[in-house]
Amino acid sequence: RVGMVRRRAAAAADGGGKVGGEKRKNKGGNIHHAGTSTGAEGGGEQKGTRWRPAVVLGLLTAVVLVPRACVVGYYHACLHAGWDRPAVALEEERPLLIVGTMASGTKQMVVELGRLGIEMGHENSDTTSHFARDGTVSWTHGLRFLPTAERSDDATRRMCRHPRFNCFHPTMFRPSANCSYRFTLWSDCWRRECAALWDAEFGCHHPSPDDPLSRNQTTCTSPFTKALLQVRHPLRVISSLLAKSGETCSNAVHQIAVIRTMFPAFDWDTVASCTEFWGHYWLLYNRAMLPHVDGWYRVEHTPPCEVARQGGLLTPGDERGESAAAVVCRARQEGEGPGHGERHGTVNRKNKKRETVSWADVKGLPQGLGEQLAELAQSFGY
Numbered sequence: 001r002v003g004m005v006r007r008r009a010a011a012a013a014d015g016g017g018k019v020g021g022e023k024r025k026n027k028g029g030n031i032h033h034a035g036t037s038t039g040a041e042g043g044g045e046q047k048g049t050r051w052r053p054a055v056v057l058g059l060l061t062a063v064v065l066v067p068r069a070c071v072v073g074y075y076h077a078c079l080h081a082g083w084d085r086p087a088v089a090l091e092e093e094r095p096l097l098i099v100g101t102m103a104s105g106t107k108q109m110v111v112e113l114g115r116l117g118i119e120m121g122h123e124n125s126d127t128t129s130h131f132a133r134d135g136t137v138s139w140t141h142g143l144r145f146l147p148t149a150e151r152s153d154d155a156t157r158r159m160c161r162h163p164r165f166n167c168f169h170p171t172m173f174r175p176s177a178n179c180s181y182r183f184t185l186w187s188d189c190w191r192r193e194c195a196a197l198w199d200a201e202f203g204c205h206h207p208s209p210d211d212p213l214s215r216n217q218t219t220c221t222s223p224f225t226k227a228l229l230q231v232r233h234p235l236r237v238i239s240s241l242l243a244k245s246g247e248t249c250s251n252a253v254h255q256i257a258v259i260r261t262m263f264p265a266f267d268w269d270t271v272a273s274c275t276e277f278w279g280h281y282w283l284l285y286n287r288a289m290l291p292h293v294d295g296w297y298r299v300e301h302t303p304p305c306e307v308a309r310q311g312g313l314l315t316p317g318d319e320r321g322e323s324a325a326a327v328v329c330r331a332r333q334e335g336e337g338p339g340h341g342e343r344h345g346t347v348n349r350k351n352k353k354r355e356t357v358s359w360a361d362v363k364g365l366p367q368g369l370g371e372q373l374a375e376l377a378q379s380f381g382y
Contacts, residue, residue, distance in 0.1 A: 080128075088127040090174055093223045096120070096135035096311035099142040100230035101285045102255065103240035105299045106137045109230060112304035113137075117324035118313055124172050125222040134313065135224060140168050141201075142285065143262065144220050145227075145292040148203030152264035159261040160194035162186065164254040170197040173221050198261070205292060226312050229289045229296035231380050234282045234373045235357050241278045243355040249274040263288075272366070279362055279369050283376060298381060305329035 080087050088094065098120075100106050110122040113134075121132025123140060163169070163186040170176060170193045179189040204220040245252035256277070260268050263284050271277045290296065295310050305328075308314050314326040362370040 085133065088133040090126065090128055090222060092127070093225055094125075094127075094133065094135045095225050095313055097125075097141060097224035097227045098135070098137040098230050098307070098311070099145070099227065099289055099293070100137070100139055100232070100299070101237055101282055102139050103237045103244070104139075104230050104232040106139060106230065109299065109304065109307065110137050113308060113313075113325075116304060116308060116328050118308060126171060126174055127222075128175055129171075135311070136222075137230075138172075139285070140172065140258070142289055143198070143201045144203065144205040144218070145289050146203050146262060147288075148206055150263070150265045151199070151202045152261070153199075155261045155264040156195050156198050159257050160191045160198070162254075162257075163190070164258055167254045167258045168194075168198075170194055173197055173201060227293045228307070228311055229286065229293040230299050230307075231286060231296055232299050233382050234279070234377050235359070235362070237282050238275060238278045238362070239355045239357045241281075242274060242357065245274060245278075247274055249277060270366070275357060275361065276365050276369060279365060279373055283369070283372055286376060296380070305332060 098106070098109065107122050110120045113120050119131050119134040121127075121130050121136045121138075123136075123138045124130045125132055125136040125138070125141060127133055159168075170190070174197070176190075176193055179187065179193055184190070201220060205218055241252070245255070249256060252274075259281055266280065266284060268277075268280075271280060297307060297310060305314075305325075308325050308329065314323060314329060359370065359374065362373055364370065
């Protein structure tokens with residue numbers, strides 16, 4: 001009897017220590033599971049902790065990928081599939097290139113022409129990933145009109161050591177086939193791409209002296225039917241650039257690097273002030289562009305419809321007849337008279353501090369800069 005009691009006590013001790021589902025009988029003969037409630041609760045918590053990370057990961061994936069997929073799909077539909085208008089290849093000719101100095105109102109001109117239904121890219125001519133099928137408004141695309149003999153390999157290498165934010169990047173002209181867009185901001189691959197693109201675009205508009213047949217040809221990545229020069233009063237340009245760069249040009253490191261590489265033959269080391277630097281820039285840039293463009297206009301006095309007319313964008317584009325821009329401009333002219341349309345250049349949109357430079361400020365600058373600025377400005381009708 002003592003042994004039987006001991007065996008029953010040992011069996012009871014073993015059964016009570018087990019958790020999760022051992023079958024036992026009570027006095028009524030009913031079967032129940034020892035520790036069932038505790039096991040169910042523990043299993044539910046484990047299942048909850050398993051599915052929560054999966055849901056969070058799924059939501060994050062949807063938040064990141066769905067908008068990206070929508071953007072990629074939209075650009076493909078518009079630029080490649082030709083749903084709204086035919087696609088334009090990178091090497092295909094576009095109607096118009098407008099060049100002009102920084103602070104001459106190039107960005108605003110893109111906006112004004114866009115209101116006419118004209119698709120112009122700002123500082124970009126890559127039609128495979130940007131809306132620039134009617135042309136481009138840019139100051140860096142003036143590279144094509146610079147004299148090839150003045151290009152400097154040393155200056156190009158110095159400029160391409162670092163990314164030049166909001167100034168120059170190879171993708172402003174063409175997409176890169178080799179360099180990473182997502183994982184590196186700047187690398188040896190982008191440095192090589194930068195130098196190769198700069199060398200290819202610098203003076204590409206000029207015919208080869210060794211090939212007489214190249215007189216009417218261009219080696220530029222993207223050709224344009226017409227080129228116009230947009231000019232703005234030199235004092236307004238200098239004032240606007242001073243407001244953005246500061247009196248010491250400390251806020252224009254990248255812009256200065258690009259400009260010095262565009263005009264490497266000029267002795268920039270003799271320039272003593274930021275005002276003088278921007279004055280030389282306005283002078284050198286406009287002088288270099290003038291011989292090669294098909295026309296020029298003063299941005300302060302030229303409405304966008306007139307710019308479109310000079311650029312050949314108001315002619316019938318296809319068999320459907322008159323272009324949308326021509327219809328809009330005719331309606332504006334009929335409603336507002338000969339002075340129709342908005343003009344840009346009289347209001348300093350970036351010059352919030354109202355930095356102003358007068359003729360007295362530039363008159364005494366070295367190398368007769370003030371007189372040269374006044375002479376060229378007068379030739380533009382200022």
